[in-house]
Amino acid sequence: MTQKKRDREKKSKVKKPMSFLSRFLAYLIMIVFAFMTIYPIAWLIMNSFKSTREFQINQLGLPKVFTFSNYVEAWKMGDFALLFPNSLIYTIGATVGIIFLSLLAGFAFGKLHSRATGPMYGSFMIGILLTTQTLMIPLFLEVNLFGIYNTRFAVLLVYIGAGLPIGIYLATEYIRSIPTALVESARIDGAAFFTIFRKIIVPMSKPVSTTIAILNISNIWNEFAIINILVSKTELKSLPLGIYKFSGSLSTDYGKQFAALTIGMVPMLVFYIIFRKQITKGVAAGAVKG
């Protein structure tokens, strides 16, 4: 329905001031919420360019002197040169792993016939509502038991395991909707299941792979609780662990802390600005069912 048409209809039934009022209220509430979202972030970025001394006397205004040294020092103190590549490895590695294993299982659940489909699929679905955070302590003890504490492998393993339930749910639902005739005719032509997977399923699953990637990239990049208990060596830490370093004794060194927080925020901001449409679509798709 077009805007004009509805306005015309409204005019006939609802008095015009009323509709103006509701519009005004809607804008007001939206602006308040948008302000509350933007202002703290803008305040943070603005203050990251002030020296700690300037921050203490001028919190609300723009910086009088733009100081970039906060960034240089925060970058060094937080070992961000080490942590950045780590975050990239964890995010890309785990996301690729989740997509690959999800598509594989999704193909089996969606297109292959087995009596095990029901129970196996069901057991994955239980995991959707289980958050790994509740398992923090046993996970810590488990990686120690297996001798993989302080390894990238453990981090990737846990991230992949945590992302699988939703990934498999989305992949299975999607692959189910791919016409079975495509799979069957390939079978009649003598193609093996793995060939079908590689040649038909993977290329056709681009949309769902994107959704799975979108859902996981920001989660893994920002993840703190689990990696905090899996690694203690600086060479293996990710960005959020480095940022957390600026909370304790360094927290009164505001200039550096704000610079560190901004460094932690910017990559995802850029990611969001580029992929905003896909991100909001992916979130809506990934969260609808529990």
Add this chain to the structure above:
Amino acid sequence: MKKASHYREETRAFWTMVLPGFIVYIVVMAFPIILSAVLSVSNYSGGKMFGGESWGFQGFQAYTSLFTDPWFWNALKNNMYIVLISVFGQLPLGFILAYFIYAKLVKAPDFWQGILYLPNIISVIVVGLLWQTIFSPHGPIAEVMNTMTRTRFQSQLRELFASSGGYAPTKEIATRILQMVGAEGRALFSNPVEELTELLASYNGQPLQEVLDGLTNLFAPRWSPTFLSQNNVAMLPVLFVILWMYTGMYLVLFLANMQKIDSQIIEAARIDGATEGQVMRHIILPSLSGTIVNSAILAISGSLSSFSLVFSMTGGGPSRVTEILAIYMYNKAFLGRPNFPLANAISLVMVLISFVLILLTKMAERRFGGTEE
């Protein structure tokens, strides 16, 4: 014969495709649950699990000490607050904001949605530390409050000086100033009237503003968020930030599902004379019932995973009042002497809460499902 080999090949392919994911899933999700169940009834106290110090069954002591610890109930209560703010804060707010956009009460839908979803993609650690500073005595809230009290104090002083003709260092003016600042101000001196008169005398000849600034610095009460350390309000900032972070997610969810509603139905209803409220009650709400239930479940299960936010924002403090279950568990395992049986008991309790939630989803789906899809 051919059919049987075909069937075998399919079974083999099925398992080769499912098992890799399943093994990872078992290692990451199922095994830790079993481990926590075993360790929670043991006397394991760290070190090598096999070949180290021997440990064995101890009984359900961890659970009795857990359920008799008031801090456990405090943490559980805080988790419940988070559940409440999620279900009765994020959801309705997200719904209302989504409706504003859906009903085109505001223009530029992408713009608003884009901004309000923004906090979701920022690292929780960044969010926690940022808001910790904002609420701290050095943050912008304190700054605004201080500026306000200072301005008020200065204008009061100005009036006082105007009514008594300047800031001549007389005992009379000193007394009046001391009356104005109350007991707290008087406590700064051992002999208030005398000392303040001397102080005023030391300003002799300087511009009025100088005196005002000096006295304001000395007397104006500094705003400090001490009220946040009190037991029943300490969670408020945390709850506010949770609301701030995730409302946008529910906006996105609700908006996406509102846009799936067949607009012709709404159009037809409007032509038949349905009011906005009737359209909401009879068309929009029923078509979203499934989404609402799922969002509620999502919000509840998400509220068990606010470890990072609370950890970075308050660390469970001041004096443990903002501890949530995950922080309580973390501290039992990593702070001071580790108490692994107890920490694992907490873990298992949290898992059980999750399982109850899963059951609730299934029941809710059976009840409300079908209106969607």
